[in-house]
Amino acid sequence: MREMLYETLAAAGQHAQYGHIQYLGRGLGLLIWRAVASRRKLAVKTIQERLGLDQNQATTVARESFVQNGRSFLEILFCRQVDWRFCRDRVLIESPGHLHGILKQMRDRACVTVTAHFGAWELLGGLLHLMAPQEHKQVVVKPTHDRNLYRVIRRMRSHPTVQIIEHEQAAPKVLRNLKQGGLSAFLVDHNCRREEAVFLPFLGRKAAVNVGPALLALRAKALVWPVFLLREDPEHYRLLFEDPLDTSSLQGDRHEKLRTVAMFYTQAVERMVRCYPEQWFWMHRRWKTRPENELST
Template identity: 50%
Template sequence: MRELLYEILTSAGRRMNFEQTARLGNALGGLLWQALPGRRKLAVEAMVRHLGISKPEAGRLAKESFRHNARSFVEIMVTQRMDPRFLAEGVTFADPERVRFLAETKRPVIFATGHLGAWELQTGSLGAFEGKRKIVVVRRPKDQALHEVMMRLRTRPMVDVVPHRQAVMPVLRILRKGGMAAFLVDHNCTRDEAVFLPFLGQTAAVNLGPALLAVRARALVVPGFLVRAEDGRYVQHFDEPLDTASLEGERDEKVQATAEFYTRAVETYVRRYPEQWFWMHKRWKTRPPEEDGQPRA
C-alpha cells in the first residue's frame, strides 16, 4: 500500500513546476506547524537558546522554518528539472569566479552543506560542473519503499547517490579521479561517528566521515548552500575552499581541523538565514562522554 502511495505522489510531483512546489510546500509547512506542537516547541526553544532572540521572534522565524523545510521535502520531486536552462534562469551563483575555478580544477572536491535552504535541489546545482563525476551521500530512511523512491528522484546523469553507510569506497573512487562528493554535515550522529565541537553556542556531535574522506583524498572542502531568495529564485553560495593537502600535523589533527571548518561554515549560514534551517530536529541530542550522568538541558 505504501509503495502505491509513493508512486502516486511521485507521479503527481513530476507534473509540478517550481512555483507549484513552492505553494504546496508552504501549505504543508503551515499544516505541520499546527499538527506537530512538540516539534514546534523544540524549534522555538532552540532558536531562543542558540540565537539569543526573544520568544515571539523565535516563533515567527520557526514558523517560517517549517515552511522552508516542507518546501525542501517537496522539491525533491523537481530535482531532475534542474537543467542548464533552469540553472541559467532560476539560480544566481554568488561567486561566478569560484564556480569557474571549481569547474576547471583537477583536484578532488568535497562539498559540505546542511539542511538549509533548498538542500534537495543542490544535486541539480552540481550540473554547473559539466563533465565531472559527482556522488551525493545521503542518510537512508528506515522505510525501504521510500528509500527507493527518493534514490530514483535524486539520481541524475553523472551524479551517483549512495547511502552514508555504504559511501566510503564509492566516494574515494570518484575523488581519486578528480571528481566531486557532497555531504550534509549538520545532522546529529552517534558518538562513534562524532567529534564534539561548538555549534551555535553549545557542544554538538559533528560527523567525522566527510573530514576523514577529505583528508584521505587530499581534497578541497567547499561549503555550499542553495538559499531561497525573496523573489522566488535561488542563490547558490560556494565559499572559499579549505585545501586539506596544506594542513599540518598528524592525521587526527587534520581531520579535526576539517570538521571544525565545515561546522563553522554551517553556523555562519544558519545565523545569516535562521528561517531556512531545520530547527525542528534534535541537533544537540548526542552528548560528549564527559556529560554522562549530568542533567540534560
C-alpha cells in the same frame, strides 16, 4: 502497492506547475507546525537558546523554518528538472567569475562538497550535475525508514552524472570515487552517533560533528568546498559558496587535521544559519548526542 502509490504521486507532482508545488510546500510546513507540537516547541526553545532571541522572535523564525522545510521536501519533485534553463531563470550567482575560478581549481582535484539542511538543499544535486567538472559525482544520503518511499525519492534525486549512495557503509565507495578524482557531497549538519563524532562548538554549544567527510577528504588529499542554495523567494534561489580548503596543505598530526577540517565545515554551516536562521532545519535534535564527560556529571 505502497510503492505504486508513491510513484503515482511523484509523477503527478512532477507535472504540476512550479508555483503550485511551492504553495503546497508552504501548506505542508504549516500543517507540520500546527500538528507536531513537540517539534514546534523544540524549534522555538532551541532558537531562543542558540540565537538569544525572545519567544516571539524565536516563534516567528521557527514558523518560517517549518514553511521553508515543507517547500524543501516537495522540491524533491523538481530535482531532475534542474537544467541550464532552470539555472538561467531561477538561480542567482553573485560572483560567477569567482565560481568559475573555483570550478577550474577543482578540475584536476578530488573534492568533498559539504552543505546542510538549509534553503533548497534538495536541488543542489542537480546543480552539481551541471556545474562540477568531475566526471564521477556522488551524493551521500540517509535513507528513510520507509524503503518503498526511499526508492522513489532516490530515483527522483538521481542525475546522469550523480550517484546516490546510502550513508551506511558509504566510506569505501566514497574513498574510491575521491581517489579517482571525483566529487562526493555530504550534509554535515545533522546529529550523529558518538563513535562517528568529534565534538565541536556549533551555535555556542558543543555538537557531535560527523568526522567521516573530514577523514575521507584527508585520505584522498581532497578539496573541501562548502556550498549552499539560499531560497530568495518561493521561485528563485541564490547559490552561496565559500573558498575550498585544500587538505593537502594542512599541518599537524592526524587528529589536529581532522579537527581542522571538521571545524572548517561546521563553521561554514554556522555562518549560514546565523545569517539566514529561518532557512535551517530547526526541528532536528541537533545537540542530542552529548560528550561522555557530560553524561557522567
